[in-house]
Structure formats: C-alpha cells, structure tokens
Amino acid sequence: MNYWLFKSEPDEYSLSDLKDEPGQVGRWDGIRNYQARNFLRDQVGKGDGVLFYHSACKIPAIVGTARVVRTAYPDPAQFDPESKYFDLKATAENPRWFCVDIQWQSEFTRPVALKEIKQNPALAGMVLVKQGRLSIQPITADEWRTLKQLGS
DNA sequence: GCCAACGTTGGC
DNA sequence: GCCAACGTTGGC
Numbered sequence: 001m002n003y004w005l006f007k008s009e010p011d012e013y014s015l016s017d018l019k020d021e022p023g024q025v026g027r028w029d030g031i032r033n034y035q036a037r038n039f040l041r042d043q044v045g046k047g048d049g050v051l052f053y054h055s056a057c058k059i060p061a062i063v064g065t066a067r068v069v070r071t072a073y074p075d076p077a078q079f080d081p082e083s084k085y086f087d088l089k090a091t092a093e094n095p096r097w098f099c100v101d102i103q104w105q106s107e108f109t110r111p112v113a114l115k116e117i118k119q120n121p122a123l124a125g126m127v128l129v130k131q132g133r134l135s136i137q138p139i140t141a142d143e144w145r146t147l148k149q150l151g152s
Numbered sequence: 153g154c155c156a157a158c159g160t161t162g163g164c
Numbered sequence: 165g166c167c168a169a170c171g172t173t174g175g176c
Contacts, residue, residue, distance in 0.1 A: 009174090132174065
C-alpha cells in the first residue's frame with residue numbers, strides 16, 4: 001500500500017468533479033510527463049491512497065483524498081485525434097501513456113495550503129516542496145498521516 | 153501576466 | 165551525445 005499526491009487544476013478537474021462521477025469513480029488521464037507516467041504505470045497500486053491537490057489556482061492546496069480502484073491501463077486519449085492528448089507515435093500494441101481510475105474518498109474539513117506545507121518542518125521532504133512541477137508524486141506514510149490530520 | 157525551473161526537441 | 169531553442173508547469 002502506497003500513498004500519492006495527484007495534482008489537478010480545479011478549472012479542469014476538481015475534487016468535486018470526481019465526487020460527481022458515477023460511483024464517484026473517475027479516470028486519471030492526460031498524464032504526459034515520463035516521470036509521472038512511470039509512477040502511474042509501475043508503482044500505483046489498487047487501494048493506494050491519493051491526496052488530491054489543486055494547482056494553478058488562487059490557493060494551491062490539498063483538498064481531500066481518493067483511492068486507486070483500477071491500476072494502469074493505456075490512456076484512450078492518446079489514440080483519439082480529436083483529443084488534445086492525442087499522440088501520433090502511440091499505438092495499441094505499444095501505448096505510450098497510461099491512466100488509472102480513482103474513487104472519491106473524503107473532502108478535507110480544512111484545505112491544507114501549499115504555503116502551510118512549506119512552513120511545516122515535518123513536510124520539508126515532500127517532492128511538492130523540493131520539485132514543484134511533478135504532477136504525480138509519492139508520499140510517505142508519515143506525510144500521509146500528518147496531512148490528513150492537518151486537513152481534518 | 154511574469155518568470156523560474158524544469159522537460160523536450162532536433163540540428164550538428 | 166551535446167546543447168541551444170523552445171515549450172510547459174505552476175507559484176506568485
């Protein structure tokens with residue numbers, strides 16, 4: 001069982017968008033970064049915990065949690081010429097990009113803002129603090145506990 | 153909207 | 165395989 005932080009721009013796909021999905025299950029697609037892809041494809045497991053992070057918005061923050069209900073499968077958008085995630089070089093035999101399904105689990109009572117995370121010594125090791133741009137990142141069990149507590 | 157910190161592309 | 169040019173992310 002592992003823990004992850006998934007970033008999303010709330011204008012594109014927010015935690016409440018996930019909650020509104022049938023069964024509260026949504027596809028986490030559109031990942032087009034190799035480092036994030038590799039985590040998704042090779043390490044994200046069924047039942048893993050996900051911290052839902054809102055980026056590129058007024059108050060960047062972790063807003064709730066989800067859990068992984070389906071492990072990696074080829075992202076259908078890469079084969080769709082109409083999609084902005086279309087990839088000419090991807091084939092069904094040799095897919096380049098992957099996605100997972102996650103299920104809404106909880107909304108934090110209090111969003112945990114990036115600003116607050118940066119100020120907390122217990123969270124100084126987070127990839128979010130050290131390397132801003134990665135959209136899927138591993139979280140330690142300690143960090144998971146700390147962040148859930150801060151958000152409740 | 154600016155810009156720093158990456159990541160990707162492609163000529164050589 | 166180097167590296168310059170370009171593109172993207174995302175905080176501010």
